[in-house]
Amino acid sequence: MEELSILVVGSVALDTVETPFARAEETLGGAASYFTTAASLYSQVNLVAVVGSDFPREHLEFWRRRTVDLSGLQMCEGRTFRWIARYHIDMNARDTLDTQLGVYAGFHPVIPGEYRDSELLFLANIQPELQMEVLEQVHAPRLTVLDSMELWIMTARAQLTEVIKRVDILLMSEEEVRQYTERASLVAGVHHLLDLGLKHVVVKQGSYGALLFSADGTFFSAPTYPLEEVVDPTGAGDAFAGGFLGYLSTVTPGPDGQYSIEDIRRGVVHGNIIGSFVCEDFSIGRLRGLTMGHVAERYQILVDCSHFDPQWQFGKSR
Numbered sequence: 001m002e003e004l005s006i007l008v009v010g011s012v013a014l015d016t017v018e019t020p021f022a023r024a025e026e027t028l029g030g031a032a033s034y035f036t037t038a039a040s041l042y043s044q045v046n047l048v049a050v051v052g053s054d055f056p057r058e059h060l061e062f063w064r065r066r067t068v069d070l071s072g073l074q075m076c077e078g079r080t081f082r083w084i085a086r087y088h089i090d091m092n093a094r095d096t097l098d099t100q101l102g103v104y105a106g107f108h109p110v111i112p113g114e115y116r117d118s119e120l121l122f123l124a125n126i127q128p129e130l131q132m133e134v135l136e137q138v139h140a141p142r143l144t145v146l147d148s149m150e151l152w153i154m155t156a157r158a159q160l161t162e163v164i165k166r167v168d169i170l171l172m173s174e175e176e177v178r179q180y181t182e183r184a185s186l187v188a189g190v191h192h193l194l195d196l197g198l199k200h201v202v203v204k205q206g207s208y209g210a211l212l213f214s215a216d217g218t219f220f221s222a223p224t225y226p227l228e229e230v231v232d233p234t235g236a237g238d239a240f241a242g243g244f245l246g247y248l249s250t251v252t253p254g255p256d257g258q259y260s261i262e263d264i265r266r267g268v269v270h271g272n273i274i275g276s277f278v279c280e281d282f283s284i285g286r287l288r289g290l291t292m293g294h295v296a297e298r299y300q301i302l303v304d305c306s307h308f309d310p311q312w313q314f315g316k317s318r
Ligand code: AMP
Pocket: 011, 013, 014, 015, 029, 030, 031, 082, 083, 099, 125, 126, 127, 149, 151, 152, 233, 234, 235, 236, 237, 238, 239
């Protein structure tokens, strides 16, 4: 089948990231940047975001070469969004040292007319009221996926809840599920989220993989690819979303227009794989030369490492 193009709205940033082992200054970052670069491995991506006049042109050239449509990318006088973070020795944990909204402070997403019928929509991390503005402009996407972040859970909870109620799939880290739902039990927290009307909740567990919980009762645990060295985990969640929706963009939905649970499960595995690649370098470095051949190799490794004998029964040893 022909792939569907994907619409993404979210942050494009310049990140300064410090790990216990290295530091990178003002590299290409932002949730939408990671997503766009990852998903463009699979299909065309239409990016809606804003950058300031200081944004390096080379990043735009790179995306243009990757079938990314930039007609929804606004360029405004002012500074590009900046984010500064430091990772702990356990790189599943980090502190945000500074967030400078820059041109995002006055940003309102304008979805170009030709994108309004997009079938696949990713609301990447950005102020929830802007995510809502996007939902008001699109017609009837087949699938809408939402990501968020601690900052918005803490400062814009009510608006975030309104957005959650309007989407199909929510991606959240385990910690964010606890923060948002105020439940000690992850599973209880996820049920609270599903009760808001979501079809699926994907819980990202950093280097431990991802869990899928669905309104139909499905539970699926996707294995993680065992990386020997993590250089910088920034953007793993957004790249996960890029692999997830990127994969789904290549799949023909059922006659009812819905993706099967098997498709969604495979999407979660693609998400894990693309997320694992991102961690191997700063910024989008590792995604630049990545091919579907590399993805397929890791896919097979995950199949092998997560397969176990389904025939075992108590009292019937083999
Ligand atoms: P992740 O590691 O998947 O949580 O994504 C980190 C990316 O999100 C970085 O590249 C940041 O530039 C971007 N980011 C950080 N804080 C925010 C925020 N409050 N709103 C939007 N994007 C952000």
